Amino acid sequence: MSVVSELSHIRAPKAKSAEERRARRKAAGRDNKAAYLFLLPWLIGLFVITIGPMLASLYLSFTDYSLIESPTWTGLANYTRMLDDARLHQALQVTFTYVLVSVPLQLAVALGVAMLLNQGMRGLPLYRSVFYLPSMLGASVAIALLWAQMFGTDGLVNQVLRLFGVDAHTGWISTPQYALSTLILLHIWTFGSPMVIFLAGLRQIPQMYYEAAAVDGASRWHRFRKITLPLLSPIIFFNLVLQIIGAFQSFTQAHVVSNGTGGPSDSTLFYTLYLYQRGFGEFEMGYAAAMAWLLVVIVGAATAINFFASRYWVFYDD
């Protein structure tokens, strides 16, 4: 069970008689003391590090606060300011473009390569390692620096293009139309971790389904549409939900590549990068808190839409 399917399987307990309920409650409380001792560190963390700060940032989002003076209540001012903040709109546009383009592309590549590797190939472990490695390196500053060089005016990409006779002098990273695409490419480059999850899922599809379908004369495409996709759908769903949540929070690459500005011309101004500029550059903590809550609402809504849509395409065989 993945996190995602686990969550979609939690249901309200069915109504029971009073007696049954009492018996259940007694059973449920059997290890109360021990359990709460084991959970103590987690509970402290939940309240002090997570829920407390969440509520605090909800309060701060209605205030003006610069860390020096104490917060002053300004009502909805931070939220109405968002309506007129052109850079915020730009940040939303950049982030949505990034999520909507890079996540489907990355998952498609991951699934395609996983299916290719799943055909009983020789050398599978080696291929898998090579494809998986970038997803471990991709979040690092080192790779972000490498990307900045590669897509610079005289970077690796243009050097290779020149070998092929193209007179390439575009600084991909410094041209607003292309800068975001280089970051999308970086995201696709890290397709290894969803690929490994897909591979594990493909292994679990009984081979006899394919054999039976082949006997019935089903085409390759048909077998993919009618067997692989439905049986893999919970895993596709899992990857989709987590990758979308992750992509909304992308920060490191844009921050390093644009040297903290989100440039050129705000073309790589990810939402979290703008939040960082407001909160930790300008110390507008109230506005940053409001932005953080907007992000929670957006990510929550995206996840809810995902869960809702999953009813129509995700297939659980249990």
Next chain:
Amino acid sequence: MTDLTARTELELTPQPTPARPAAARGGTRSNRTRSVVKHVLLIAASLLMIYPVVWLLVSSLRPTEVIFRTPGLWLNDVFLDNYTEGWNALANPFGHYLINSAIVVIGAIAGNLLSCSLAAYAFARLQFRLRTLWFTIMLTTIMLPIHVVVVPQYILFNKLGWVDTFIPLILPKFLATDAFFVFLMVQFIRGIPRELDEAARLDGCGHWQIFTRMILPLMTPALATTAIFTFIWTWSDYFTPLIYLTDPNSYTVPVALRSFLDSTSGSNWGAMFAMSIVSLVPIFLAFLFGQRFLIRGIATTGGK
């Protein structure tokens, strides 16, 4: 490496995986051509994927002006000055930042192993009130954007005087805030037969003894997965140190590496590449030796 990965393969795939019977694999000519085409495609894709990293390594051994002229991998002579220059380019020798990172990483690993395994045991094995509620909350926090807690957390840690110390980076790990690992361990403990717990209980063991003497030793693979993921993620973490570590003496490796862009005004790419390689070596080693735990870890949490 092949040896290591081959062993991984055996352990990971208890069931046979032939898509086609072995006899048919090399059978007809068209099948063989298809297989060759596939390998050629995969090898080309592998080279394309790995080329930038190999080029980074080779380029770290070239003078900066050569880096910007040479897309190839051929080294005429090995230029080690980048490494000595990069090591000494910042306020402290680069080793200082490696040690800072190591402290944070060790603290984070210890914290995650301890706090997450405790919570996981309770969720996987104990009956208590509000269990479903707490469990649902735990799963939800996995998906919560950290940015919604980061502003008040910063204010809190700032008031406590902990900015520019490693406490904000390590302390939360001792409070099981990386709920992903709690979930991973819950999954693993669920796979350990309950009969073992019952037997231990009959022998007079309490929960603490069952946990420390039986569950913990049996869940070593899950602990290893947690340790390696924590290592890689904490080592490359950029956002948290960027916020909490403003004093260059307290920088961890990623923040120090980025500060090359300011201190050398982004011109000394050779030195920057050299230290990039230094910063990637620990991740690469963790990947090499921990790969089977990584793959098993994400395969079990990602599986349905």
